[in-house]
Amino acid sequence: MDRRIRGAALACALLTAGCTAEPSADPRPAAPSRSAVSAQPSHGAADARAAVEAAYRKWGLKPLAAPPAPPAAKPVQLRAGGGQVPVISEIPTDKKIVFLTFDDGAEKDPRFVTMMRELKIPFTMFLTDSAIRSDYGYFKKLQALGNGVQNHTLTHPNLRTLGASAQKQEVCGQQIKLKDHYGTMPRLMRPPYGNWNEDTRAAAASCDIQAIVLWRESMQITNMQYQRPGRKLHPGDIILAHFRGPSELKGTTMTEMTANLLRHIQEQGYTVARLEDYL
Numbered sequence: 001m002d003r004r005i006r007g008a009a010l011a012c013a014l015l016t017a018g019c020t021a022e023p024s025a026d027p028r029p030a031a032p033s034r035s036a037v038s039a040q041p042s043h044g045a046a047d048a049r050a051a052v053e054a055a056y057r058k059w060g061l062k063p064l065a066a067p068p069a070p071p072a073a074k075p076v077q078l079r080a081g082g083g084q085v086p087v088i089s090e091i092p093t094d095k096k097i098v099f100l101t102f103d104d105g106a107e108k109d110p111r112f113v114t115m116m117r118e119l120k121i122p123f124t125m126f127l128t129d130s131a132i133r134s135d136y137g138y139f140k141k142l143q144a145l146g147n148g149v150q151n152h153t154l155t156h157p158n159l160r161t162l163g164a165s166a167q168k169q170e171v172c173g174q175q176i177k178l179k180d181h182y183g184t185m186p187r188l189m190r191p192p193y194g195n196w197n198e199d200t201r202a203a204a205a206s207c208d209i210q211a212i213v214l215w216r217e218s219m220q221i222t223n224m225q226y227q228r229p230g231r232k233l234h235p236g237d238i239i240l241a242h243f244r245g246p247s248e249l250k251g252t253t254m255t256e257m258t259a260n261l262l263r264h265i266q267e268q269g270y271t272v273a274r275l276e277d278y279l
Contacts, residue, residue, distance in 0.1 A: 067271050096271065097270060125150065164203065215240035217238075222252075
């Protein structure tokens with residue numbers, strides 16, 4: 001043993017307070033503490049974002065910005081108790097976000113499922129039973145991606161041409177259908193063609209609908225139709241599109257139409273948020 005170490009040990013033995021020998025140096029690096037490990041930056045979020053950006057390029061698009069976190073308090077007051085069902089066309093916000101909605105359900109393009117899964121674009125489906133009944137499972141795939149299933153009546157009539165009891169059957173009947181096939185009762189409904197009256201509101205209320213949702217822009221094939229002057233998006237706008245295929249889109253596929261829609265949004269500096277997070 002080194003003479004200095006023996007001397008130190010003897011001195012320690014003679015001291016009344018005692019002491020402990022200094023540990024010898026360990027050539028192995030010390031393991032990081034748990035707090036240090038937790039402080040290490042995670043690459044998971046960056047990798048996920050890179051995968052989404054690659055998907056945008058695959059579909060010939062420029063990436064949209066990630067949407068902001070949903071508000072702690074939802075900005076739209078929905079019907080509660082015996083209150084009147086609100087009718088909305090946009091969400092009050094100062095964020096440069098818009099909301100995508102797809103109606104009816106006639107087209108069931110499997111590439112649209114792939115596109116939405118890869119791009120991770122949130123949207124809301126307003127479904128009509130007469131259009132979706134040939135393949136309820138198609139819309140379950142889209143629901144599984146986190147997209148909302150909402151009410152667009154049983155048979156897609158002009159509700160203003162129907163009496164109160166017939167309107168109630170159209171709305172409440174579709175509530176039951178959608179609950180049976182998709183597991184949740186819709187909170188929102190959209191009247192076909194955007195046509196509604198006070199009987200529609202009463203029918204919606206009796207069927208536990210909390211809001212009637214209209215729109216500010218509608219997507220055609222390559223262009224959008226704007227309701228307001230200026231031909232531009234506004235924060236919180238709700239955009240209408242449809243489950244339509246080449247027979248209704250003059251040879252254009254639903255994925256091509258959706259790509260055109262996303263280009264309009266990106267070019268105007270907006271991104272897409274989930275409607276149900278704000279309603």
